Amino acid sequence: MLTIGLTGGIASGKSTVSRRLMELGATVIDADAIARALQEPGQPGLEGIVEEFGPSVLTPDGRLDRAALGALVFGDPEVRQRLNAIVHPLVRAEAERLAAAAGEDAALVEDIPLLVETGQHGRFDHVLTVQAPVEERVRRMVEDRGMTETDARARIAAQATDEERAAVSDTVLVNDGSVQRLLDRVDAWWEWHVEPRLPSPAQPHRL
Structure with a gap:
């Protein structure tokens, strides 16, 4: 089993990444x-x-x-x-x-928003963090979730910083463009970092 800890700040795009990993074949456990x-x-x-x-x-x-x-x-x-x-x-x-x-053959992704804050990063084979610019996260929270800017910034301040997450991460996916651009980065990461570490499909016996 390959264990992956997925994290990211509120409104970073982590849920989009989590859904894509499930589509690619990962078993996803969503802490939220x-x-x-x-x-x-x-x-x-x-x-x-x-x-x-x-x-x-x-x-x-x-x-x-x-x-x-x-x-x-x-x-x-x-x-x-x-x-x-x-x-x-x-x-x-x-x-x-x-x-x-x-x-045992699974790529197991645990989606944990507070992975860093709760000190769980050490129990995974790979820690994947989704990161987005703070101002863009505030905009999403205000426009998409109906929060006030004050509440949005308070939520961000209550979590680990980008630097703290990056310090314990093996990969940081930067979500600073379109959704498709983020999905392309997830696909590339999966191809390079996950697929080579998964068991190869069983080959049929040839007689």
Whole structure:
């Protein structure tokens, strides 16, 4: 198995890269998707969050109010650390379960937004980081996600810097152009860095 840690800052284009890697044949484990599932009603993640932060982080129908939780977390590193201490162990346990089921011949990609912040880079054969200019990321968050510029910059500031991610990366894909340009870079990276390290398809026996 070839293990790849995929990371990148918010609005960097990491999700686009993740989808392309899946199309190319990778087994992708999405930490954000796992976290969201664990925060559904009745799941241990939501129960832990409510126990720690109280019912004010719930909507009237008992679901997680992500806006209310975000307002608490992104302005206070200590509060964010308390949230991470609840969610991250649960996410890692589920990711390990999915990885064990992937099979020895897989190219296993773990899509982890906070890979650097949580110190996980050392457990992968290859760390792939998606990077985009900060101002472009702010623009995407404001125009595509409806955030205010202040909120967008706060989200970026709450994560590792480009320099911190690059320092632990084997490859940095720069997303500074069109979507197609990014996809072409993903394809080239896959061809040069992944395909040669995967098992060759079995050849038929010839009689």
